[in-house]
Amino acid sequence: MFAKWINRIPRDWLVWMYRHMPLNRFKNWAVRRSQHHFLVAVLGVFTNEKGEVLLLRHSYREQEPWGIPGGWMELEQPEHGLKREIREETGLEVHIDRLEKAIQRSDPNCVDLIFSGEVRAGTFVASSEITDIMYCRAGDWPKGLPRSQQLIIQGILDRRLLRAQTAKEMEKI
Structure with a gap:
């Protein structure tokens, strides 16, 4: 609500008010409340x-x-955040190869950064968030895996295969 009200004020006026407002804590609070927020x-x-x-x-x-x-x-x-989350929730250690994709969502307002890599070490330990793990082949998905994630996984695996094939072809040249 505050953001909508602030965004109705002409930008030049906002700059003038910010420069001349004496209370730094209030200024910073107003800026934070008036900006768009999203999660990563x-x-x-x-x-x-x-x-x-x-x-x-x-x-x-x-x-x-x-x-x-x-x-x-x-x-x-x-990358550190993803490794931390996996370690905290499962006890597994992973190696991250690359950022594969970024997806913007609106509910909640966030950006998903999707990486690919390999599981390197560790023994699964259940946590309050994760009760079990499984490894499965592409297309052999368990019941309850969202279709959107099936498509993301398949796209990443397809790109990985294409990169490997391209690398083999380049070696032949």
Whole structure:
């Protein structure tokens, strides 16, 4: 509500008011309240040595409990946030190869940064958020894996295969 009211004021007036307003704490509060806010989620498509995809069973999802690993970023680099989330929720250690995709969502207002990589070490330990894990082959999805995540996983695996084929062809040249 405050943001809508502030955004109706001409920008030149806002700059003038900000420059001449004596209370720094109030100015900073007003700026934060009037700006658009969004969250950043970090997610990952991780495979094991057999090429199977790691999926997690989330305790707080009833209809679609299975999903790829991820969580909300804190004040950290995205890769560190994703590794931290996976370690905290499962006890597993992963290696991140690359950022594959960024998706903007509006409910909640956030950006999903989707990475790919490999599970490297660790033994699964259940947490309050994650009750189980599984590894599965592409297309052999468990009941309860959202269709949107199936498509994301398949797209990343297809691009990975294409990169490998291209690299082999380049070696022949």
